[in-house]
Amino acid sequence: MLFNSINFIVFIILFIPLYFVTRGKIRVWLSLISSYFFYGCWDYRYLLLILVLTLVNYYCAINISTHRNVKKKQLYLSISIVVSLLILGFFKYYNFFIYNLNSILAFIDFDNNLSTLNIILPVGISFYTFQAMSYTIDVYRNKLEPEQSLLIFSTYIAFFPQLVAGPIIRATCFIPQLSAKKLIHSDRIINGIYMVVWGFFLKLVIADSLAMVVDIRFENPEVHNALSVLIGVVFYAFQIYGDFAGYSLIAIGIAHILGFNFPDNFDRPYFSKNISEFWQRWHISFSSWLRDYIYISIGGNRSGKILMYRNILITMLLCGLWHGAGWNFIIWGGINGIFIITHRLFNVVMSKIKFSTPSIGFVNNIFLLTKILITFSFVCLGWIFFRSNNLYESLIIINKIRQFNDYHFFSVTQKIYILKGTMLIGFLVFVEGMSLMYNTKQFLNEYPNIKIVWIAFILVLISFFGTFENNAFIYFQF
Amino acid sequence: MDLIKNLFKLIIVFFIIDSMISFAFLELSKLSKIRYSRLYYEKINADVIFIGNSRGRNSFDSPYFETLSGKKSISLSYNALPLSLVKVFLGDYLERNTLPEIIFIEVHCISDAGYYGLLNFKQYMFNSVALKNMIKKYYPIDYYASMISKSYIFNSEYFIRTLYHITKNDQSWINRFRISQEYYNNLKQNEDDFLLQKIDESSMKIFTEIVQKYKGITIIPVLAPIIDKCRNDENINSFISDFESRTQLKIINYSQAISDISMFADTIHTNDAGARFITKKLYDFINADASVSF
Numbered sequence: 001m002l003f004n005s006i007n008f009i010v011f012i013i014l015f016i017p018l019y020f021v022t023r024g025k026i027r028v029w030l031s032l033i034s035s036y037f038f039y040g041c042w043d044y045r046y047l048l049l050i051l052v053l054t055l056v057n058y059y060c061a062i063n064i065s066t067h068r069n070v071k072k073k074q075l076y077l078s079i080s081i082v083v084s085l086l087i088l089g090f091f092k093y094y095n096f097f098i099y100n101l102n103s104i105l106a107f108i109d110f111d112n113n114l115s116t117l118n119i120i121l122p123v124g125i126s127f128y129t130f131q132a133m134s135y136t137i138d139v140y141r142n143k144l145e146p147e148q149s150l151l152i153f154s155t156y157i158a159f160f161p162q163l164v165a166g167p168i169i170r171a172t173c174f175i176p177q178l179s180a181k182k183l184i185h186s187d188r189i190i191n192g193i194y195m196v197v198w199g200f201f202l203k204l205v206i207a208d209s210l211a212m213v214v215d216i217r218f219e220n221p222e223v224h225n226a227l228s229v230l231i232g233v234v235f236y237a238f239q240i241y242g243d244f245a246g247y248s249l250i251a252i253g254i255a256h257i258l259g260f261n262f263p264d265n266f267d268r269p270y271f272s273k274n275i276s277e278f279w280q281r282w283h284i285s286f287s288s289w290l291r292d293y294i295y296i297s298i299g300g301n302r303s304g305k306i307l308m309y310r311n312i313l314i315t316m317l318l319c320g321l322w323h324g325a326g327w328n329f330i331i332w333g334g335i336n337g338i339f340i341i342t343h344r345l346f347n348v349v350m351s352k353i354k355f356s357t358p359s360i361g362f363v364n365n366i367f368l369l370t371k372i373l374i375t376f377s378f379v380c381l382g383w384i385f386f387r388s389n390n391l392y393e394s395l396i397i398i399n400k401i402r403q404f405n406d407y408h409f410f411s412v413t414q415k416i417y418i419l420k421g422t423m424l425i426g427f428l429v430f431v432e433g434m435s436l437m438y439n440t441k442q443f444l445n446e447y448p449n450i451k452i453v454w455i456a457f458i459l460v461l462i463s464f465f466g467t468f469e470n471n472a473f474i475y476f477q478f
Numbered sequence: 479m480d481l482i483k484n485l486f487k488l489i490i491v492f493f494i495i496d497s498m499i500s501f502a503f504l505e506l507s508k509l510s511k512i513r514y515s516r517l518y519y520e521k522i523n524a525d526v527i528f529i530g531n532s533r534g535r536n537s538f539d540s541p542y543f544e545t546l547s548g549k550k551s552i553s554l555s556y557n558a559l560p561l562s563l564v565k566v567f568l569g570d571y572l573e574r575n576t577l578p579e580i581i582f583i584e585v586h587c588i589s590d591a592g593y594y595g596l597l598n599f600k601q602y603m604f605n606s607v608a609l610k611n612m613i614k615k616y617y618p619i620d621y622y623a624s625m626i627s628k629s630y631i632f633n634s635e636y637f638i639r640t641l642y643h644i645t646k647n648d649q650s651w652i653n654r655f656r657i658s659q660e661y662y663n664n665l666k667q668n669e670d671d672f673l674l675q676k677i678d679e680s681s682m683k684i685f686t687e688i689v690q691k692y693k694g695i696t697i698i699p700v701l702a703p704i705i706d707k708c709r710n711d712e713n714i715n716s717f718i719s720d721f722e723s724r725t726q727l728k729i730i731n732y733s734q735a736i737s738d739i740s741m742f743a744d745t746i747h748t749n750d751a752g753a754r755f756i757t758k759k760l761y762d763f764i765n766a767d768a769s770v771s772f
Contacts, residue, residue, distance in 0.1 A: 006619070186480035193488075411655070416638050452484060456491040460499055463627040468620075 001041040003250050004204060004468070011038065012254065019258060020184055028155050028178060035160035039123075042164075046122040049087055054150075054157045056083045057132040061139040061146040073140060080136040088129045091122055096325030124164030126322055130289055132157055135171040137293055144172055152178055161251040161258075165244070167265040167285035174260070182259030187448065194444075194451060195253025197458050200466075202246030206428055208467035210239040210421050213414055218387050221396045224413075225406040229397050231418055236387050237380050238425050241270065244283065268432045273371040275339040275378055286322075290315050309344070313337040323386070328394060332385040339378050424465065500628035503637070507601055512643040513554055514636075517567065518605040523576045525549035529564055530584025530702075532557040532747060537584060537702035537732075538760075539753040540649050546761045549579070553649055556636075558595045561587050561684045566608045568688060577695055582760065585699045585721070585729060586746075588681045598636035600624055652750045653743035657705075662739045665707045677720050689725060699729045702756060703736040708745040730763060732756055 001008050015034050022030050040047050060080035064073045089097075095116040102113055135156070138144040147153040156174050217224050217232025224232070248265035255262050265285050272278035279287050295315040301308040313334070320333020381398075388394040400406075412418065434440055444451040508519045516522055526549050528538035534555035544551045554567050564587055593616045596609075603610040603624065614621040624631045639648070689697055699721070701714070711734075718729050736742070741752030748756060 184481060186484050189481055190484050190488075416635055416642070420638055448484070449487070452488050453491050453495075456488055456495050459492050460495045460627070460629050463496065463623075464499065464629040464633050466633065468623075 001038050003247065004200065007041065016257065020182075025151065028151055031160075031178075032151065032155045032158060035155065035158040035163060038160035039158065039163055042123050043120070049091075049122055049125065050128060050158055053084060053087060053129060053132045054154045056080055057136050057157075058147070058150055058153045061136045062148070064136065064140050065146045077136060077140045081133060084129050084133045088125055091119055091125055093321075093325045094119065127166045127168055128157055128163060130286075130322075131168050134168070134289060134293060138171060147171070147175055159255075161254040162248075162262070165247045165251070166283070167248050167251065167262060168289050169262055169285065173262065177260045180259070188259070189257050190448065190451065190455075191445075192253045192255075192257030194455050195249050195256060197253075197455050197462070199246045199249030199251075199253055201458050201462055202242040202249065202428075204246075204462055204466035204468065206242030206424055207239045207246060208469070209417070209424055209465060210235040210242065211467075213417050213421055214239050214387070216414065218389065218393070218397075221388075221393055221400065224400075225408065225411050226400045226404060227407040227409060228412040229400045231412065233380050233384055233387075233397065233401070235418075235421055235425075237270070237376070237383050238421075238428065240383065240387075241266070242428070248283075268436055270376055270379070270429075271372055271432065271436055272375050273368065274375055275336070275343050278375055278379055279336070279340065286319075290319055294318055309341045312340050312344075316340065328385045328388055328391060331391065331394075332382050335385065336382050339382070420465075496627050496629050500632065503601075503629065503632040506644060507632070507637070507640050510640045510644050511647045512636075512640045513552065513556070513648055514567070514599060514602060515640060515643075516552070517554065517571055517574070518602050521575060522552055522571070523550065524552040525579045526551040527568070527571065527578045527581045528553040528555060528584075529559075529568065529581065529587075530555045530700075531559045531587045533586045533702045534559075534582075534584030535651065536653050536743060536747040536749065537700075537753050537756045538582060539652060539750070539757040541647075542754050542757045543761060546758065547764075555584065556595070556598075559587055560592050560594055561681050562593055562612070563596065563599070565684050565688055566606065566612065568692070569608055570606050572692065577692075580696045580698060580764070581692070582698050582700050584702050586702070588685055588721070589678060598634045600631045600634065601637055601640070603631060650750075652753045653747055654750055655743040656740050656749055656751075657742050657744060659739070662705070662707070665705070665745065677717065677724070682721075682724060686725065689727065697727065699725075699727055700756075700760065701729055701731045701733045703742070703748055703752060704733050705739065705742050705745045706734070706737065709733060730760070732759065735759060 001011060011034075015030075018030055019027060036047055036050075039050065057080050060076040063076040067073055067076070098114050098116045105113070135144070135153075139146045147156070152175060155178060156169075156171055159169075159174070162169055214232050214236045217229055218236070221229055221232075245266040252262045252265065263284065265283060267281040267284065269278050269281035272281055295311055298311050298314060299307055300311060314337075316333045316337030317330055318333070319336070320329040320331065323329045323332070384397050385391075385394045388397065409415075431440075444454060507515050509515075526540070526543060526547070528534060528540055528543075528551065530538070532555070535553065535557065538553050538555065540551040540553040543549070554571065556563075559567075564583065568581065593612060596612060597617055597620055599609060600613055600620065603613055603621075610621075613624075620630075643651075701718070704714075714731070714733055718731060722728055736748065736752055736755060741748055741755060743749040743752075
């Protein structure tokens, strides 16, 4: 069930009143059954995967906590991780693995073609697998007491707002809130509606409007000139942001209405001044997951600079692989890792030559803007690999932009959509820029009537600019 | 209680903003010089009407025809315009204006009796009963959404064009591209086989209704040029003979009229040069044909 579908609107209109009239265990049961229904609407057979993951992680966590023997604890942790990764690996990476194995076998003239399987990738598998794994690892690290109630734990894994495309919520954040008393509070519900409306604006207006321009350019980059391709890349940067940040915000907003406080998943990432900051602002729940469960687990920055750089690279390669079973995703992760390492090395050089930002206001602002633009350019370079159908097409796009020889707007197609897209991006950058400079969030909280007018205005913008074609969210495939 | 009050405020404010914005858009739509705004908000009283899908839009140069003939001309063609919408627009035109002498229809739209692109024109749904009914029938959700939010009727690519043509007449909106020799050389024979293969019965029914309804007007079906590598003459000839036997109307077949590739914007659309060429040919044809009162 897509958030941007009539079915979901009916679902949520029925669910919210029921949620508030119920209390205690009945409410939790309602949340769980509704979540399973939400997921089952896509394909009920894959509910089995969620059930298996839930049971395995639930029992492993309880066993980890009850056993005093470290080896036994490790055994249960291993069972949990292996089962979770096996499920993820089979459904997401099996065909990729076989395909590459076949290529290697063919390369060494070994004529034994292994057949791939016709598997449908379960929606959101990477999200709920990682969420389940983080729980068991936290219990193993003694950061968390295992949840004794299977009902509560199952609801944590399957809670529908964030089930299929995140954010990845930690058990420490979710489980205590599930049992807490929740009342209907006007400000909370208006705040939640505001998040949901802004999320829909990001998805239906920004992402889906830009998609029309982006898809054509990435589908066949050869036939477009350099300017056209460059527009496609920049638009894609905002498309994926609108799509994913939009989904996250709708999820967080719905949870907020239901009485949960989930942390932000995006914090105006395109205003980042360097690539490391970008990764602290982009898909925060996943970046912090990578930091806590991979980067730190493989040594982090505890074993010297060289190993730290290696760890960054490994983490980012896995970040790429998590996004999809394809070399383009791995390369995307890899180059982001290289960017982060380069940025760290650059900082070392800068600190050695004692370079500091100019103190004059105007010059400082120019300097800041330049940093933001440079960071954005690097991020866009990464997006080329992420979005392209294959490596060859990524290189075509990069070559076209690099050659810088055909920048005539006349031969650019879809001028009307480009005009519209540019205007929408301008609006988004303006709104986010203002919120960064003047803390408009706090302002709107202080003046609730202005917030209501603002929500109404965004709703009208959605009505006027929205694309209502039930386009799936990009991150569903991850 | 606070919640109900706030939700009520939100709904009221939404409708106020929505009404204000849609009012402004409606005024802009009325001001626009784009073809259908002229159709619904102006008296056009043209002598000659050109209509069709994108092939019609790019093959008929109505200002040039006006210059050649001295007759007031208008093109009501639009990209991907299906025959069902041709019927709606012609009907609405004839309700509001004096009868034209000639209607040229580019026949490729006969291959499509669907309702593709219908939502593009929802900004005129309150001006046309036929259009409104069609939207209600084929897109009920959009219809009811338009009833709730008036600004939604302006949510279309067409409205952006409406704004673009706020002061600029759109009659010379014809492709300006020219295909290159390299593009032509890379085309494979029959790669983009042209669609006119057989007559769609529901299209033919609509076309017959148009012909029956406007008996006093000369309706001239035209087949615009197609680049040679993508033209299937066998299909075209069979289509033409079938069409002519059913309607007793003769198609002016210009599918082979242009061999100079610089007059094409792509394989099935002429550019401005091609449009002038075809328009001149049509003008010459009319002058030479004694059966057409002109």
